[in-house]
Amino acid sequence: MDLTQYFKVKVSADAMMASCFLIKSMNDEDYHEEDMQKFLCSNGVVYGIDDESVQQLVDDPMHVTYPLVVARGKKPTRGTDAYLEATRKNPSSLQEESEDSGSSVDLRQVTEIPMAFQNEIVARKVEATTGEAGVDVYGNALSGLRGKDYPLRAGKNTTLAEDGKSLQAIVNGQLSIVGRKVHVYPVYEVHGNLTMKTGSITFNGNIVIHGSIPSGYRVIADGDIHVKGSVDAAYLHAGGSIFVTQGIASQGKGEINARYDVYSGYINQGIVFAGHNIHVTNHILHSHCEAGNALICANGKGNVVGGKLSAGQWIKVKEAGNALNTRTSLYIGVQEKLLKARKEAESVLLNGKEEKAKLQTLQKKLAKKEKENPPLSTNDRIMKLRIRHSLNELFNRMRDAADTLQVVNDQMVEQDNDGVFITSQAFVNTNVHIGKYKRSLTKNRSAVKIFLAEGDIRIEQHR
Known part of the structure; x- marks a missing residue:
């Protein structure tokens, strides 16, 4: 028919x-x-x-x-992105594993930091893979999508090995893994609490404190900061990650700021910023926390009450709010800090191109002068060395800015799993903000996913 x-x-x-x-x-x-x-x-x-x-x-x-x-039809899938795999496990390298498997980092182990030895291979690049092929309704085969690649670059005190796919330590030190780079840092250790005798600390490597940090102290590290005890209303700033075994109790003062991850047993009235993820084992109470990628408080007790918690991609907790209906606000969206970091990186690259052009013009003039009328005068030789030094510094700044821009752009790409995941209980007066949209819970809900779809915040059962 x-x-x-x-x-x-x-x-x-x-x-x-x-x-x-x-x-x-x-x-x-x-x-x-x-x-x-x-x-x-x-x-x-x-x-x-x-x-x-x-x-x-x-x-x-x-x-x-x-x-x-x-x-x-069957859509082609995307393969896994290229990533850096450390040859020695470091708590900060476990973040992807804990996100995927639901396992938690053992905070009792955060001061057991792997040491790297000179000439040791400390990390290897795992190449991107190609995803599964697809088929459209016409029967046409569709090639699988290749995961994202990235150029492998050495971190501080590391160098590319001969194979071009792994990183080698130049000196003895502790590992610090920050995104796509592995650094080997010298270590500054305090065998106890910070006191008036030790004072505040600024160090161009990793800092390990085997006690606690009282209020008012400042600890600044180019690498990671490991605190075996607790942190009161102090100021911590790390170029890598921050690990606090017991927890953070800041009374709304001080600030914890890590370029990469923050791990803590608990956060009580804290102000915490992480460029990548925030991992908390027990609870987050009346705190202001911002994570560039994810905020996770889903192991242990895993409850968040009061305050303002935000993440660029997703939030996962066991409980949100409490039986007293304390106002608890959860935000999903691009962090202001990420936007600022992107703007600064773009500015460095733009200004760097102009500065590079000027320096290279001067370099060519000196090279021409040296060829036509050798030798150069003392002042010209000094100028030649200064230009070479300035170009090297400029290239390093531009390379770091390009890396930062890539990381920020990757974090700002929308993911399928964007949203808030509450695995146990969400109480009344829990408010979820995604972009410009807001949804307030008017009744208690169990095990829900809250996400944005077609201009509306939806709530679905989550298993």
Whole structure:
């Protein structure tokens, strides 16, 4: 039977979905499933045909809701991105593992930091992979998508090994893993609490404090900061990650700021910023926390109450709010700090190009002068060395800015898993903000995912 006078098939622009439309009423015309299959085939639709939809069209076409999806293609998947794998485990390198598996970092081990020895291979680049192939409804094969690649660059006190795919330590020191770079830092250790005797600390490596940090002290490290005890209303700033075994109790003062991750047993009235992730084992109470990527408080007790918690991509907690309906605000969206970091990196690259052009022009003039009338004067030789030194410093700044820009842009790309995941209980007066949209919970909910879809914040059961 010729069905073209009754039905029309429309295929989506990406050829991933085919829908059937009724264009003329049917008066008890007799046709079979085989006729409908031939009709679809005549329209080029040969893959992913939905047998149930076809049966509906055969059994009772006048009571079907049109358009009816009759076929779906299989989208190609994206492979895994290239990443850096440390040869020795460091708590900061476990963040991806803990996100995927739900496992937690053992904060009792955060002061057991791996040491690297001179000439040791400390990390290897794992190449990007290609995802599974797909097929559109026309039966055309679609190649799998390649994961993102990135150039492997040495960190501080490391160098590229001969194979070009691994990093080697130049000196003895402690490992610090920050995103796509591995650094080997010297270590400054305090065997106890910070006191008036030790004072505040600024160090161009890792800092390990085997006690606690009282209020008012400042600890600044180019690498990681490890605190075996607790942190009161102090100021901590790390170029890498910050690990606090017991927890942070800041009384709304002080500030914890890590370029990469922050790990803590708990946060109580704290002000915490992390360029990447914040991991908390027990609870976050009445605190202001901002993470560039994810905020995770889903192991241990895992409850968050009061305050303002924000993350660039997603938040995962066990409980949000409490039985007293304390106002608890959760924000998903691009961090102001990320926008600022991107703007600064772009400015460094733009100004760097102009400065590089000027320095290279001077360098060429000196080279021409040296060729035409050697030797150069003392002042010109000094100028030549200064230009070379300035160019080296400029290239390093521009390379660091390009790395920062890449990391920030990766973090700002929308992900399928954006949203808030509450694995146990969400109480009334928990407010979720995603971009410019807001949703307040007016009743207690159990195990929910809260996400943005089609301009509206939706709440779904989450398993």
